[in-house]
Amino acid sequence: MIEVCDLCKAFTVRERRSTFALRASTRNVVAVDRVSFTAHDGEVTGLLGPNGAGKTTTLRMLSTLLTPDAGQARIDGADVASEQPRVRRSLGVLGDAKGLYWRLSARENIAYFGRLHGLAAPQAARRADQLIDELGLAALAERPTQGFSQGERMKVAIARALVHNPQTVLLDEPTNGLDIMATRSMRELIRGLRAAGKCVLFSSHIMQEVAALCDRIVIIDRGRVVFNGTPSEILAASGKRSLEDAFVQLIGSEEGLFA
């Protein structure tokens, strides 16, 4: 379970007027502004919002990469700021950066993260094999990941995030850049996680993606939560017939739809 309460994060941006400007001016950008929501076990929660709304920053704070300026977030009761080791052990994260080690094989990439999560070598290898089978990567398992397609890379990255069988799974735009077939298999995988009783929080800027999967939707715009509820609650609250229209009305622009 993920509990987020009044989470805030601001960045200082340094800007130069021109290449030769001596002085850089600094600007404070509020990325996340008092965001609160709860994601339950056995449910898929969607974090929906246009580009730059603060989805990635929120997920990075949840995955202990960034320290919140204010507010609290707990993963199964563990505070993300003060109990990092516990949080990291219970989380599986497919973050904004999904890079792999090019020269290592798919199996080695997955097993390495298993070892870092404290699995013994044979245990990590067994778990990697299991995930490779589940994700249909068997034919590629021994090849270096350098030549992999976008979808194959995403599968390895997801397997890497799930190698220690985490209770809570954070997915940052997991279908970005995938073709239809790969998107469908990613959806299957997320449904599988829900069926296994996991708490899944995934972010997307695509309404259809969220509508197809989520039990609960948190809509974020300019760092703030503008709606939190089930898909049917969104329709009821906005008085619109389709989720797409409701989304546009809630964020006050059509920006997110075409991004």
Added chain:
Amino acid sequence: MTTVVEPTVATIHPTPKAADFSWARWLVVTQKEFTDLLRDRKSIFWALFAVAISGPLMVGLMYWLTTAVMDRVDKLTVPIVNAQFAPDLVRTIERQGMKIDADPPDYESRVKSGELDFALVVDTDFTESLAAGRPARITLITERSRDRSAPLAGRVSSVLNAWANQMGRERLILRGVSPVLAHPVQVEELDLATPEQRGSRLLQFMSFYALFAGLMGAIAAALDVTAGERERQTLEPLLTTPVTTLELTLGKWLAVTGINLIAVTTSLLGFVLSLHLVPLDRLGLPFTFGLAEYAGFMAVLTPFACMVPAVLLAFGAAGKTAKEAQSSLQMGVSLIGLLPLMSMVRQTRAPWWDAWVPVNGQYAVLNKVLRAETIATHEWAAMLAIPALIGVVALYALSRRLGDERMLAGR
């Protein structure tokens, strides 16, 4: 429209940072980085090849140069113009095992162009002048700016001088004068350099190349595990696992140090092998690079080779991409390369603090090892303490940097 979060019941159990360190994870990171680096066959091959080949190449080149000069001096042909006027000189030269090339055409232009290394011109009135006791003239035509001709001209010039002196002494004796009278002052030179030291002066560059190996061996690897990690976008996923930045730092450092030590060992082995294959005593070079010298070199270079990766990693992490980091590293590396050159050309004695300057201190002690001098305890202390200090500071900086939020936000 926001919902209120449910109150949390769990209590906070803050874990102390030091207790998070896991030796097992450190070794897992080390093992992975080492495997990953060795998979980069091209970079590894060229880095090791460059340091391994530089030693043998240098020794080979030196050997070839010296033997070539010796061969040319041994099988010298002396071009003499008007040789018929100085039959004694011709006989003296031939007795030295040299051949005579009588009356070479266009000698001046051929000396100028380098076809001839030098030429001797005997004056036409040489015989008469010699018989009359007037200075009889022989001109040695050379081209001083040409390095390869200098030793040959020098050899002939010394033969000429010896012959002339001999003749002068005989004349004094014939007149009943002791030749000693003509030399009122006797100048003698006493060279304090032991034979090992004379030989090692030629191989001074060896210390330079050994340090060079300890520097170059780690560059590609250090860039790959720091800036490369950022460029491939693998740092962020890594930091969401329980691994701590200290474990990452030490793991990366140990892996790169391993590669660097391989480079240093390879480079020294290259030297040892080539020095054993080349018959140095044939060159009159009583230079040895035996087990004692090898051990001394390793004792100096091992702490150095452990320090360099730490510094390179700290710099490498500053770059967002490998290319960016490389350009900033290049300047640092060339500056470090200049340090020993400074002590090579320095005319005065090294100041006391020179031993504590990294690179310079190492260079000085390596030279002492080659010269078979005793190395003081405080010098050994500097060889250990300075790299240890710099290494710890660099690793601390790197571990702070890896955990810095800006590494992710400023991507």
